Amino acid sequence: MDSEPYKSTGLFKKYINPNKIFQNREVLRHSYSPKELPHRMDQIDSIAEILAPALQGATPSNILIYGKTGTGKTATVKFVGTELENESSEFSPCRLVHLNCETIDTQYRVLAQIANHVSGHDLKASDKIKNTIPATGWHTDQVYSELKNVLEQAGGLQIIVLDEIDKLVKKSGDDTLYNLTRINSDLFSSRVCIIGISNDLTFKDFLDPRVLSSLSEEELVFPPYNADQLRDILHQRAEMAFFPDVVSDEVIGLCAARAAQEHGDARRALDLLRVSGELAEREGAEHVMVKHVNSAQENIETDTMSECVKTLPSQSKIVLCSMLLMAASGQKVFTSGSVINVYREVAAELDTEALSHRRVSDLINELNMLGIITTRVVSHGRHGRTTEIYFKSPTNDIRTVIMNDSRFQECGILHPLLKSHEKGD
Numbered sequence: 001m002d003s004e005p006y007k008s009t010g011l012f013k014k015y016i017n018p019n020k021i022f023q024n025r026e027v028l029r030h031s032y033s034p035k036e037l038p039h040r041m042d043q044i045d046s047i048a049e050i051l052a053p054a055l056q057g058a059t060p061s062n063i064l065i066y067g068k069t070g071t072g073k074t075a076t077v078k079f080v081g082t083e084l085e086n087e088s089s090e091f092s093p094c095r096l097v098h099l100n101c102e103t104i105d106t107q108y109r110v111l112a113q114i115a116n117h118v119s120g121h122d123l124k125a126s127d128k129i130k131n132t133i134p135a136t137g138w139h140t141d142q143v144y145s146e147l148k149n150v151l152e153q154a155g156g157l158q159i160i161v162l163d164e165i166d167k168l169v170k171k172s173g174d175d176t177l178y179n180l181t182r183i184n185s186d187l188f189s190s191r192v193c194i195i196g197i198s199n200d201l202t203f204k205d206f207l208d209p210r211v212l213s214s215l216s217e218e219e220l221v222f223p224p225y226n227a228d229q230l231r232d233i234l235h236q237r238a239e240m241a242f243f244p245d246v247v248s249d250e251v252i253g254l255c256a257a258r259a260a261q262e263h264g265d266a267r268r269a270l271d272l273l274r275v276s277g278e279l280a281e282r283e284g285a286e287h288v289m290v291k292h293v294n295s296a297q298e299n300i301e302t303d304t305m306s307e308c309v310k311t312l313p314s315q316s317k318i319v320l321c322s323m324l325l326m327a328a329s330g331q332k333v334f335t336s337g338s339v340i341n342v343y344r345e346v347a348a349e350l351d352t353e354a355l356s357h358r359r360v361s362d363l364i365n366e367l368n369m370l371g372i373i374t375t376r377v378v379s380h381g382r383h384g385r386t387t388e389i390y391f392k393s394p395t396n397d398i399r400t401v402i403m404n405d406s407r408f409q410e411c412g413i414l415h416p417l418l419k420s421h422e423k424g425d
């Protein structure tokens, strides 16, 4: 049977901006690895100096790298690692194995991932033995011994980068690090060096002192970027990402200044620039303007806040619900005592065991640290001190996320929230 030729309805036409904004938007994405890293020369040099003995067949020291999010830790390590891979000889090859421990967070997965990466890496494409170790099912000892086989076959040096190493340690203890920091004594023709990256140093408390001392033979701290440094980073990327004259120095300076106000996060600055460009594109504008940066910042903040509320543990959500309920009845400032009273009523109606006064106060502090609420301690002289709690900005977005949960929708005491949620006010 002949089918009719397809006739386009022109659905997408109205969304295409005739003014071209992006030349290559991919360079603004997190996954892009820049060829140059402005303002990271000192850190590049330090890592290169530590890893240099690898080129003469020696095993470099393990490195622990610490710094706030978006300070270029991953980008810098990948940059130096790639240089080393390219400079090493085929008789004594050096390879970088990068693992993100946010998702690869058990000993089994870490060991299997390294083995599978190494075994697929150095063989001809036709011989690749992809995924030699299954995703589950083996005993950990068997995975460890297979990893040793694979490393021996490959020879040379493997630089194993454990990005977000704190997540691995907090999820599954320090056994993986214990085994990896000792693996060299079981190897003959190959060696392993570990680079741990983290933005949360508290994980060190979970490590056995011996593991800690071999993991942190060298320690490096990446400082946050200031506004001028972020401006240089954005300039470099904007030149590749946008068509000429689409983005002014003023817009770049504004994105840099806003990201520097937080904690000098290059990722945040790049997101701000990309989302500003996307808003300009959607609007059919010829240039990215200050108003686009302002809207982009609002969008990003809403997204971050919603994501943060969505992922709160159940008890924190109940504490937050109690405060939303108080705000919906017109109260602007609450004391922790009054929040706890409402919390108990909400928990009872949800058939959830109420936590102690102390635990609820801890949860209130956590919500404060996450920036969802604000607290301040007010002194009443001889009558002691109280903590005042309030929402700094309108609660609509928080309420929308919370009230999407069917448990809360069905809870009678929370119906005032549901009503304003449906009305959207």
Ligand SMILES: Nc1ncnc2c1ncn2[C@@H]1O[C@H](COP(=O)(O)OP(=O)(O)OP(=O)(O)O)[C@@H](O)[C@H]1O
Binding pocket: 029, 030, 031, 032, 033, 034, 036, 037, 038, 039, 040, 067, 068, 069, 070, 071, 072, 073, 074, 075, 076, 198, 199, 233, 266, 267, 270
């Ligand atoms: N000096 C720089 N020059 C160019 N781009 C940079 C620089 N520093 C960071 N970036 C870019 O900023 C983004 C975040 O960098 P990176 O992932 O390396 O940060 P990080 O410190 O590892 O952050 P996290 O701890 O959150 O993983 C990436 O897109 C990276 O390319």
